[in-house]
Amino acid sequence: MKRLAPVFSHVNPRQRQFEALTRAHAGDLYRYAYWLCGQDALAQDLVQETLLRAWKSLDALREAESAKPWLLTILRREHARLHERKPLDTVELDDNLAEDAAWASPERHGDAAELREAMSRLPHKYREPLLLQVLGGMSCDEIAVELGQQPGAVMTQLFRARQKLKSILQGGRAEVQHGLP
Amino acid sequence: MDCLEFRRRLGAEPQSRDPELLAHRDGCAACRAAWERAQAFERELLEALDVPVPAGLAERVLLAQATGERQHAVRRRRVAFALAASLLVAIGGGGLAWHQLDARSLPALAVAHMPGEIRSLDLVRPIGAPAIAAGFADRGVRLRGPAPADVTYVHDCPVGPYKTVHLVSRVDGTPVAVLYLPHKQVARTRDFHRDGWHGRIVPLAHGTLVMLTDRGGARPFDTVARDWRVAIDGEGDARVAGSDGVDAEPGRLAP
Numbered sequence: 001m002k003r004l005a006p007v008f009s010h011v012n013p014r015q016r017q018f019e020a021l022t023r024a025h026a027g028d029l030y031r032y033a034y035w036l037c038g039q040d041a042l043a044q045d046l047v048q049e050t051l052l053r054a055w056k057s058l059d060a061l062r063e064a065e066s067a068k069p070w071l072l073t074i075l076r077r078e079h080a081r082l083h084e085r086k087p088l089d090t091v092e093l094d095d096n097l098a099e100d101a102a103w104a105s106p107e108r109h110g111d112a113a114e115l116r117e118a119m120s121r122l123p124h125k126y127r128e129p130l131l132l133q134v135l136g137g138m139s140c141d142e143i144a145v146e147l148g149q150q151p152g153a154v155m156t157q158l159f160r161a162r163q164k165l166k167s168i169l170q171g172g173r174a175e176v177q178h179g180l181p
Numbered sequence: 182m183d184c185l186e187f188r189r190r191l192g193a194e195p196q197s198r199d200p201e202l203l204a205h206r207d208g209c210a211a212c213r214a215a216w217e218r219a220q221a222f223e224r225e226l227l228e229a230l231d232v233p234v235p236a237g238l239a240e241r242v243l244l245a246q247a248t249g250e251r252q253h254a255v256r257r258r259r260v261a262f263a264l265a266a267s268l269l270v271a272i273g274g275g276g277l278a279w280h281q282l283d284a285r286s287l288p289a290l291a292v293a294h295m296p297g298e299i300r301s302l303d304l305v306r307p308i309g310a311p312a313i314a315a316g317f318a319d320r321g322v323r324l325r326g327p328a329p330a331d332v333t334y335v336h337d338c339p340v341g342p343y344k345t346v347h348l349v350s351r352v353d354g355t356p357v358a359v360l361y362l363p364h365k366q367v368a369r370t371r372d373f374h375r376d377g378w379h380g381r382i383v384p385l386a387h388g389t390l391v392m393l394t395d396r397g398g399a400r401p402f403d404t405v406a407r408d409w410r411v412a413i414d415g416e417g418d419a420r421v422a423g424s425d426g427v428d429a430e431p432g433r434l435a436p
Contacts, residue, residue: 051242155194
């Protein structure tokens, strides 16, 4: 009986690299995209557009360790393009949450569903650096480079992001919406 | 690091393993408690953000990419095919144009004229200067020098678009067909070989001489060209035809 050769032996290295990249990072990209835009279908589209764009410039990726931040950067740009084409209906939370909230105890934070709800209410400017840190695994300095901001400003945003989350979980400003489902 | 700085760092980077931060944590009970609450919050935050990934997402992306690549490949093949077809058409068109251009070239026209006049090469009796002069006069050309010896044929022949004087000169018994094209100017002398004929095109002062022979190559062309240059342009020395011994019936075929 004739033995069939493995399929992958006919796939070129670039294609194999792309498949590995896709399988390794599609999940993380989806989560990031979901929390960035708040919509499942849109998040999937963003992931696909991101990876297809990555395929076109795959030769620019030199190190495997750089893959995730590289893909996140592409995804952020795709999301920004989406906003340029069709501005999303978003309303920012009030920045002037009571500073006391910064020291609020997180004991009262709810379960994952409440935390997701709170996350969806977090203003974009706080949500984005927080996502890059928690989901992207980036340091403050890396986030600062990614967002084109000073590291100190990023530190402040990350600090405030967590405090606002805790504040929302404690019932503060729960009426504020920002357009996410 | 004081407690305030610790709390600020903790609020911004709860996962930090900065030794200074950890040292303060280990030395301050209140901050240690805050650190533990922060770690718990981070775990819950990470869990909350860990939304389920739609099944088959990676596969759908790979399918879209592979499909796109195949479409690109098909488009590339179509473009390549169109380019190849265009190239073939261009080459074919170019070949046809070259063929048509070549068919109208002087060598082609001269050689194409010869089959109808092939028996003129067999004439052996000189026709004499008056007959030669008369043949040129029919084309409005007056000879400026003496006509060559051993001219056995003269006729006014159309060759393609040209009105020519068709002559046959013999050199050491070898007949050479001579076509004189009044007013036709060429840049330079050139030899050619076509369909079994040796030929040479020679520019003269007011026209062009085309010599053809199918016997023995281009050897007699120098002599014939020199003779006709003397006769037509009046330059140089040549073998001269006399009016004596002129064939009473010019153009008669050799026995």
